[in-house]
Every structure is written in C-alpha cells, then in structure tokens.
Amino acid sequence: MKQSSLWEHKRVEEDAYLRVRMNNRWTLYDPRLAWMLVAPVLLLLIFFLVLPIAVMAAYTFFTFVTAGVETSALTPANWQEFFTDSYYSGFLLKTLRVGAITALLCGVLGYFPAYFIWATSFRHKWLLLLLLIVPFWISFTIRTFSWINILGEQGVINVALLKMGIINEPLQMLYNEGAVILGLLHFLLPYMILNVYVSLEGIDRTLIAAARSMGCTSAQAFREVTLPLSLPGLAAGLLLCFVLAAGSYVTPQLLGSGRDALFGNLIYDTIMGELNWPMGATLSIVLFVVLGFFAAIYTRYMGMSQIVKGLGG
Amino acid sequence: MSGTRRKEEGRWAWRLTGFVTLCVYIFMFAPIVATVILSFNASMFGGFPMTGFSLQWYAKLMNNDAVLTAFRTSLWIALVTAVATTAIGVVTAFALVRFEFPGKQALSTLVILPALVPETILGVGLLVLIKAIDQPRTMLLLVLGHILLAVPYVVLIAQARMVGIRRVYEEAALSLGASRFSSFREITLPLLIPAVVGGALLAFTISFDNTSASLFWRPAGVETMPTQILSMLKISISPEINALGTVMILVTVGIPLIGGLILQSLTKLKRRGEPKEEVR
Numbered sequence: 001m002k003q004s005s006l007w008e009h010k011r012v013e014e015d016a017y018l019r020v021r022m023n024n025r026w027t028l029y030d031p032r033l034a035w036m037l038v039a040p041v042l043l044l045l046i047f048f049l050v051l052p053i054a055v056m057a058a059y060t061f062f063t064f065v066t067a068g069v070e071t072s073a074l075t076p077a078n079w080q081e082f083f084t085d086s087y088y089s090g091f092l093l094k095t096l097r098v099g100a101i102t103a104l105l106c107g108v109l110g111y112f113p114a115y116f117i118w119a120t121s122f123r124h125k126w127l128l129l130l131l132l133i134v135p136f137w138i139s140f141t142i143r144t145f146s147w148i149n150i151l152g153e154q155g156v157i158n159v160a161l162l163k164m165g166i167i168n169e170p171l172q173m174l175y176n177e178g179a180v181i182l183g184l185l186h187f188l189l190p191y192m193i194l195n196v197y198v199s200l201e202g203i204d205r206t207l208i209a210a211a212r213s214m215g216c217t218s219a220q221a222f223r224e225v226t227l228p229l230s231l232p233g234l235a236a237g238l239l240l241c242f243v244l245a246a247g248s249y250v251t252p253q254l255l256g257s258g259r260d261a262l263f264g265n266l267i268y269d270t271i272m273g274e275l276n277w278p279m280g281a282t283l284s285i286v287l288f289v290v291l292g293f294f295a296a297i298y299t300r301y302m303g304m305s306q307i308v309k310g311l312g313g
Numbered sequence: 314m315s316g317t318r319r320k321e322e323g324r325w326a327w328r329l330t331g332f333v334t335l336c337v338y339i340f341m342f343a344p345i346v347a348t349v350i351l352s353f354n355a356s357m358f359g360g361f362p363m364t365g366f367s368l369q370w371y372a373k374l375m376n377n378d379a380v381l382t383a384f385r386t387s388l389w390i391a392l393v394t395a396v397a398t399t400a401i402g403v404v405t406a407f408a409l410v411r412f413e414f415p416g417k418q419a420l421s422t423l424v425i426l427p428a429l430v431p432e433t434i435l436g437v438g439l440l441v442l443i444k445a446i447d448q449p450r451t452m453l454l455l456v457l458g459h460i461l462l463a464v465p466y467v468v469l470i471a472q473a474r475m476v477g478i479r480r481v482y483e484e485a486a487l488s489l490g491a492s493r494f495s496s497f498r499e500i501t502l503p504l505l506i507p508a509v510v511g512g513a514l515l516a517f518t519i520s521f522d523n524t525s526a527s528l529f530w531r532p533a534g535v536e537t538m539p540t541q542i543l544s545m546l547k548i549s550i551s552p553e554i555n556a557l558g559t560v561m562i563l564v565t566v567g568i569p570l571i572g573g574l575i576l577q578s579l580t581k582l583k584r585r586g587e588p589k590e591e592v593r
C-alpha cells in the first residue's frame with residue numbers, strides 16, 4: 001500500500017476524473033462498496049467469533065444445575081470456584097509453564113536453522129524453505145502420533161537400544177511432560193523458523209558489510225547488527241509458539257498421561273465429559289483473557305505487523 | 314595470531330549452525346519417515362522391528378468403512394471450505410487494499426484473530442452460542458467454522474499479492490467502459506491467481522487437518538478424518554493407523570505440490586503476452 005506522494009497526487013486527479021464517470025452518486029472507491037465487499041467476512045466474524053465469545057462471557061455467570069442443564073439465574077459461583085480451588089490455578093500455571101518452556105526451546109532451536117537458511121550460499125535455498133512448509137501440510141494428528149513410532153516401547157529408539165544391548169527393557173519415554181513438550185516443539189518449530197527467517201530476510205545486508213569493514217569480527221557483527229535486527233521476528237515467533245502451545249489439545253491427549261493434561265484438555269473434559277457448560281465457559285474465558293494479556297503486551301511493544309508477516313502475509 | 318583465531322571461531326560457529334540446522338530437519342522428518350516405513354511392516358504389531366514388506370494394512374484400510382466415510386466427509390468439507398474461503402478472502406483482501414473506509418484497521422485486526430485464538434476457545438464459544446439459541450450442530454455449522462479458521466490465512470496471502478498489483482490496470486479498464494465486475498474478473502483476478510490458488514490449497518489443508526475445533530463442532534455421529542484417527546488411537550495403536558497416516562500425507566502433501574506445479578506451468582504459458590509486472 002506504500003505509494004509515493006507523487007503517485008498519490010496523480011491518483012487524486014484520476015479519482016476526480018473517474019468519479020465523474022461513475023455518475024456522481026458512487027465514487028470509484030466508495031466506502032459503501034467496501035462495506036458490501038467485506039460484508040460476508042464481517043458477518044462470519046461477528047457470528048462465529050465475536051458473538052460466541054460474548055455469549056460465553058455471559059455464560060460464566062449462569063448456574064450449573066446438573067450435567068447438561070443450567071439456568072440463566074446469575075451467580076458468581078463459577079468464578080468463586082475458579083479462584084478458590086487451587087486445582088484450576090494449578091492447571092493454569094502448568095499450562096503457562098509448558099507454553100513458556102516450549103516457546104523458549106523453539107526460539108533457541110529455531111534461530112539456528114533460520115540463520116542458516118538466510119546466510120547459506122547453498123543454491124537450492126528454496127528446497128530448505130519448502131521442507132519447512134511441508135509439515136504444515138501434513139495432518140497435525142498424524143505428525144503428533146508419529147512420535148509414538150519413535151519414542152514408544154516398539155519405537156525406533158527403544159528397539160535400537162535393545163538390539164545393541166545397551167538396555168534390557170524398553171525405556172518409558174512416552175506419556176510424560178517431556179513427550180508433550182517434544183510433540184509441541186515438533187509442531188511449532190516451523191512457525192518459529194519462518195518468523196525469524198522473515199525478519200532476517202528484511203535486514204539490509206550492506207549494514208553487516210559496513211560493520212565488517214569497520215573492523216567488527218563476524219561474531220561482533222552478528223551480536224551488534226544481525227541479532228538486534230532479527231529480534232522482532234524472534235519475538236513474534238515466541239508469542240505465536242507460546243499461545244499455540246498453551247492452547248493445545250491434541251498433543252497432551254496423544255503424548256501425555258492424564259497428569260500431563262493442559263488447560264485445553266481441562267476445558268474439553270469439563271464441557272464434553274462433565275457437561276458443565278458454565279464452568280467450561282469460565283475456563284475458556286480465563287484462557288482467552290490470559291493469552292490475550294500476553295498478546296496485548298506483545299502488540300504494545302511490537303505492533304501487529306510482524307505477526308501478520310509471520311502468518312504468511 | 315588473534316585474527317586467525319577469530320576466523321577459526323567464526324568457522325566453528327558456522328559449523329555449529331549447520332549442525333543444529335541438520336538436527337532440526339532430522340527432528341522434523343524422522344517421525345514421519347518412521348510412520349511411512351512402518352506402514353509397510355508385515356508384523357502384527359504397530360512398531361519396529363520390520364519383519365517384512367507387506368501391503369496388508371492398506372488392504373485392511375480399504376475395507377474399513379468408518380475410515381472411508383470419514384475420509385469422504387473430510388474431503389467434501391475441505392473442498393467446500395476451500396472454495397468458499399477463497400471467494401470470501403479474496404474479496405475481503407481486495408476491499409482492504411483498495412478502499413479506505415471507517416473501521417478498516419479494526420477489521421484487518423479482527424480478521425486475523427481466528428488464527429491467534431486457540432481452537433479450544435473458538436470451539437467452546439460457538440458451541441455455547443448455539444446451545445444458548447437452542448440450535449443443533451449441523452454440517453453447515455462445521456463448514457462455516459472451518460471457513461472462519463481458514464479465512465485469516467487466505468486474506469493475508471491475497472492481501473500480500475494485491476498490494477503488488479497496481480490499480481491503474483483496473484482503472485484503465487474502468488475508464489475504457491468496463492463494468493466494475495468485469496474489470497475485477499478480467500484484470501484483477503488473473504493477476505491474483507497465484508494468491509487464489511495458494512489460498513485455496515492452504516484453506517483445503519487447514520480444513521482437512523482440523524482436529525480440536527472439529528471435535529466440538531461436528532454433528533453427533535459424524536467423524537472427520539482427524540477425529541476418526543484420534544478415536545482409533547484411543548482404542549489401540551494398530552499398524553493400520555500408520556497406513557492411514559501415509560495415505561493422509563500423500564493427499565495433503567501431494568495436492569499442494571501438484572497445485573504448485575500446475576501453477577508454475579500456467580504462469581509460464583501466460584508470461585508471453587503479459588506486461589512485466591512492476592515490483593513496488
């Protein structure tokens with residue numbers, strides 16, 4: 001949308017000309033037409049995003065009678081239960097911890113490939129990038145359960161170690177928090193790498209050449225120029241990984257035991273298992289507000305544009 | 314002396330970067346490769362070691378009615394989602410790039426929210442809404458939900474492409490007497506084709522893959538492919554799932570790759586008569 005002012009000036013004249021052609025009533029870029037064009041998406045967002053969250057917020061004050069039944073008598077009981085029962089706050093803290101660990105590991109492990117792809121002189125760079133996108137095409141459920149073939153009792157690692165005689169009985173590597181984090185890492189690393197790569201790609205390479213010619217070592221040039229300039233991408237990746245990890249449902253379900261369930265699983269069980277809709281709504285709103293809080297801090301300092309770029313814009 | 318030592322350090326740092334990169338790539342693809350290999354295992358159990366090559370699990374899969382039904386369901390949902398999302402998303406991107414209107418900024422933020430809000434929350438929210446107004450879960454609801462999940466990506470892709478298309482082309486058509494619709498169809502849309510195809514493919518895979526939200530939204534008794542896999546995994550890990558995984562990989566990786574190839578040959582064919590596009 002960036003246009004030079006000269007170009008903008010010419011446009012005003014053209015607009016004036018075209019406006020006459022469009023018989024006065026509707027200008028060429030009439031806001032009314034814009035509203036008509038965005039109407040479908042606006043309706044979708046209102047009825048499937050805004051309204052549900054608003055109704056859900058109202059539901060948190062409804063009274064739970066018995067499984068699947070509630071009345072609209074307003075009560076603060078759900079919120080009281082949430083704030084007094086340490087079961088819930090424990091779940092929330094564990095979820096945030098797992099999300100933070102996952103995001104940090106993604107940041108550390110994702111920076112190297114992003115930097116490598118950006119800096120390499122390898123001719124088929126596109127292939128490395130394509131390989132990063134391919135996992136997005138493969139079913140998330142498939143990718144998650146495929147770890148069972150690696151970590152499970154009959155997985156690659158156990159079978160190999162048994163064959164070599166290093167261990168006598170299979171190691172228990174599945175169904176613990178480590179396996180959940182591993183699965184999340186596997187799912188989120190491409191997001192992180194692409195985010196960092198996008199911001200590295202935006203760096204003016206002559207800056208680095210300048211730093212080098214002024215006597216910086218390559219390490220200094222990296223520390224003083226490349227790293228600071230790539231931080232927006234890293235920050236966007238961290239936020240994205242954190243939010244997606246903390247909101248995950250499938251990974252803890254497949255790779256974790258009951259004890260490794262995260263907040264998403266708690267919400268699912270509360271609604272689909274216990275049929276306690278008001279409590280389920282309360283927990284959803286809690287997760288929404290908490291994750292929204294982190295996203296708000298992020299946008300306060302970084303703005304939305306980096307996230308937009310990272311998502312494929 | 315210190316100069317050569319520094320150079321040495323730089324080389325080691327670069328080697329380390331390359332090594333970690335290699336490890337990350339192996340990490341990303343090892344489980345997938347293991348799954349594909351195991352799908353051909355003759356053994357009764359879903360794991361290593363390989364005892365021989367066999368296609369029995371694929372044969373078993375072809376006779377599994379629940380799986381075939383789920384596959385067809387997912388395919389239809391994904392196709393409808395892809396077409397509808399692309400139409401909605403491209404028009405939205407056109408409006409967001411070309412027009413100035415009040416609330417534009419708010420709308421462009423709102424439109425990417427579905428990609429950032431966890432699916433569990435979106436899932437519960439919609440469910441609570443239809444419970445509040447006493448409506449059943451229907452297929453239409455599931456499809457519209459999938460459109461919501463895919464629309465941010467399509468809008469972003471189309472917007473990125475749209476920004477690079479100069480509006481003089483459309484305006485030239487208008488000033489020569491074309492209607493708005495035909496100027497969009499004849500000028501804008503052809504220039505947008507890469508974004509249209511890319512967006513449609515992405516919307517297809519997002520819908521075909523969707524698990525968490527579909528668990529909430531699917532009508533009673535309906536299974537999509539991912540939810541079917543999830544319920545199969547709850548019972549036991551049979552080698553059939555590895556075969557199913559391989560088929561899914563072929564579908565979801567094959568379709569975008571073929572699409573990309575078609576796109577490439579299309580643009581090659583078209584490039585002859587087309588004015589060279591300016592990158593601004």
